[in-house]
Amino acid sequence: MKPAADAALSGSTRARILQAAMRRFARQSYEATGLRDIAADVGVNVAYVHRCFGSKERLFRAALEATLWPDGLFDGPGDGLAASLAREVLRQRDGGEIRAFDIVIHSFSSPEAARVMADLLAEEFVAPLTERRGGLSARRATLVAALLAGVGILRDVVGAAPLREAGAGELEPALAGIIEAIMAGGDEAAD
Amino acid sequence: MKPAADAALSGSTRARILQAAMRRFARQSYEATGLRDIAADVGVNVAYVHRCFGSKERLFRAALEATLWPDGLFDGPGDGLAASLAREVLRQRDGGEIRAFDIVIHSFSSPEAARVMADLLAEEFVAPLTERRGGLSARRATLVAALLAGVGILRDVVGAAPLREAGAGELEPALAGIIEAIMAGGDEAAD
DNA sequence: GCAAGTCGGTCAACAGCGGTTGACCGGCGG
DNA sequence: CCGCCGGTCAACCGCTGTTGACCGACTTGC
Incomplete structure (x- = not known):
């Protein structure tokens, strides 16, 4: 052929x-x-x-690896980071578009996939994020990852109604606010 | 149980x-x-x-269903809710103890399990939580669920180092704070 | 100009597992 | 004696990742 x-x-x-x-x-x-x-x-x-x-x-x-942040997710201005993370997670995929996020959220479980993701989480998310946002601890960066992963899973895999219904425009700022709160959160003992 | x-x-x-x-x-x-x-x-x-x-x-x-919140997770005082949710998620399981949470975080993916969990998420988490905490929207309750699920997965399934290392005592208040921030967050447009 | 070797790719098979099914069986109450 | 309940046994059928043998075409060396 x-x-x-x-x-x-x-x-x-x-x-x-x-x-x-x-x-x-x-x-x-x-x-x-x-x-x-x-x-x-x-x-x-x-x-x-x-x-x-x-x-x-x-x-x-x-x-x-081939789907990882094709568009330089962390390249924008540092202060819009939370918003762009929120937008990326809630973005509607149309046609053949493929986000790394979609792969990740569908393949938790299965030890083999988890092994791969543990590596990439550290190298490709936590590291860039802490670097981008000076002073952000790896722990809080990972908490951001956890929130994003959870939202993606509940929304796109489990199909939780409150996260799927229409107003992405309403959900997005709320999510961005939470992300910001996580990253900003030095109100407890420094971590 | x-x-x-x-x-x-x-x-x-x-x-x-x-x-x-x-x-x-x-x-x-x-x-x-x-x-x-x-x-x-x-x-x-x-x-x-x-x-x-x-x-x-x-x-x-x-x-x-048999593992669901054996100890009445939502029965405590309403203002300690965030803290007790954080504690529950980060709690170390010893011996044969089984949390519903453990089952949930291991079986995202697989459509069959997801179907089951979609039902139970609404009935057994979002509903009690919104009821317990008056004025909390289903959306924000689900965001709390997403955070908890994400943390559980990254910590116990994927094994993300920053969430596993020693100081659960340090992680717990941070997580509680975030949960509180999600539930309290009416600072954006009312949702 | 021809042999040799590599590259891209096929084919059939293996070995093992998965959930599910139907036939069967021993004991026990009526 | 019958029939139900708790439980076994063997088998089915479809699927899985993986393997080794093979093959045609093209490039390379002599």
């Missing part, structure tokens, strides 16, 4: 596999996603998917 | 299966927990576990 048509976009089959994996992992859990599903999406054989990435866990890691 | 029935029924094989299920689901994910594991714990045949509860999902639901 000649991939001439979509060559420009996806070029190598490996890249297309990766993108299919990203799409799958962003919509289902790690365990619910089979290598055969991904292979079928791309139109290749299962064996090749496996041989291409070594193992399912490594494919998951690659997919997650 | 029914306090008296618990001891009395400990003889009943069905009750022992339920308890074994609670233990398993509190330590592994829904998907990672097999009916055969549970059956082996109790010392009965897999088929009986299935026939006893109808399906794996129903067993999960029964196990989760």
Whole structure:
């Protein structure tokens, strides 16, 4: 089969596999996603998917890393950070768009995925956030991550009604306020 | 959990299966927990576990319901609510103790478990919390749930270092403060 | 110009697990 | 004697990640 048509976009089959994996992992859990599903999406054989990435866990890691903050989430002005985090979490995904967040919130549980995420949480979220916001402790940065993760899960995985209903415009400032409160919170003993 | 029935029924094989299920689901994910594991714990045949509860999902639901807030989490004084929620989430489990929380945080993902949890979140957390704390919106109550879920997951499932390290005594007041901030937060437009 | 080797990819199979099912069985009350 | 209850046993069927053998095309070396 000649991939001439979509060559420009996806070029190598490996890249297309990766993108299919990203799409799958962003919509289902790690365990619910089979290598055969991904292979079928791309139109290749299962064996090749496996041989291409070594193992399912490594494919998951690659997919997650490939989605990490494509748009420089932490690049904006420091004082708008809380707002942009809130916006990112509540953002509606349209079409084929894939957020790292979607992958993360669907694959808690499953020890393999958790291992991957523990690494990336520290390197790709806590570190940039504390660096961006001087004086912010790793603990409070992780608490921000916890809030965002919880909101994402309850909203998009569990489907909690109060977080899904219409007014994202109402939810967003509230969430931003809470994030700000967490980051600003030095009102207890310094941590 | 029914306090008296618990001891009395400990003889009943069905009750022992339920308890074994609670233990398993509190330590592994829904998907990672097999009916055969549970059956082996109790010392009965897999088929009986299935026939006893109808399906794996129903067993999960029964196990989760049986662990729900055994000690009346919302019964304390209303103003200490944030603190007691924080304490509950960060509490160290010793021995065979099983919190509903442990089951919940291990089994996000998996659609079957999520379905169960969506029901119970509304009925068993949001409703009591808003009732206990007059004027609290369902949205903010759910945000509290999100924070607690996120903290539990990052701490106990993913194993994020900043939330696990020693000082629970330092983390707890910070968490309580954030919870309080969420519940108190009417500083934005009323929601 | 031809052999050798690598790259991209297929195919079939393995080995093991998962929940679920239906047939069966011993004891016990009526 | 019948029938129900608690429980076992074996099997089914579908799925999983993973493996090794193989293959065609293209590049490289001589």
